Amino acid sequence: MGTETTFNIGVLAKATGTKVETIRWYERVGLLSAPDRTSGNYRAYGAAHLGRLSFIRRARDLGFSLDQIRTLLDIAEQQDRSCETVDAIAREHLEEVDRKIADLQALRRELDSLIGQCRHGRIAECRIIEALAPCPA
Amino acid sequence: MGTETTFNIGVLAKATGTKVETIRWYERVGLLSAPDRTSGNYRAYGAAHLGRLSFIRRARDLGFSLDQIRTLLDIAEQQDRSCETVDAIAREHLEEVDRKIADLQALRRELDSLIGQCRHGRIAECRIIEALAPCPA
DNA sequence: TATGGACCCTGTAGCCGCCACAGGGTCAAG
């Protein structure tokens, strides 16, 4: 019963919706531990890797940086530690997302008014170009 | 009267709120034309460069990519061309911004509910970690 | 006139989060 089912990188890639190169890259930057190799030097992954990579991908989808994910994974392994830090990381990230949304909305308003001014004439009198230009030359 | 006032890269940088390295980089990637040089091989900028760089910076602030800006600048020089393309670029960019906002808002909702579940206990029962993990192991 | 410090030059390498090769090796099916 010491034999666990293992699978190749391609299988892991498909199962998690990750590109093969990305998995190898996660390994290089220390997010995913280096798996055992087969006799032919192929990476042999197990269930633990699948779980970990799924975690990583889900967190990436939620916009966490690889650094944040590294921290989350570290913490996740210390089962009896308080989860304050996890909460803090998530809150910090939420604030960042809120800032980004606000920035984009401000930008959106500016863009919108820019476009609203276009009279579809010639460049010489294009309001968009004018608005971008420094001073009414 | 053939003498125009020129200035060094540092002056241009300050005037436009751009880093010196960034200006040199814009030159390398062909956004800003290479200026004349002084006898000591210093870049000597004029009013035209100032205008162009201001345009670039303003467009960057509005989130246009350097490629888009390149196109806008090209078009801006053809004074008697219709400004449809300009309008199209701006609209396309607006749509992209809208998509980004929507994505971030969806993400924000997910994050928020994640955080709302945290009971500040131990990692072993942390809802955030659980939510990120693939299956309730 | 010498010197110090502020500026400028080129070139290269790094950031993030991958993606896309090139140039090989491995493995299983037919």
Place this chain on the structure above:
DNA sequence: CTTGACCCTGTGGCGGCTACAGGGTCCATA
């Protein structure tokens, strides 16, 4: 035994800069 799908390592690229290192230039001051 060949074909073709997979795997390996290593390198370079994307956007949009930023940050050096290792020099040159310029101008004011002592």
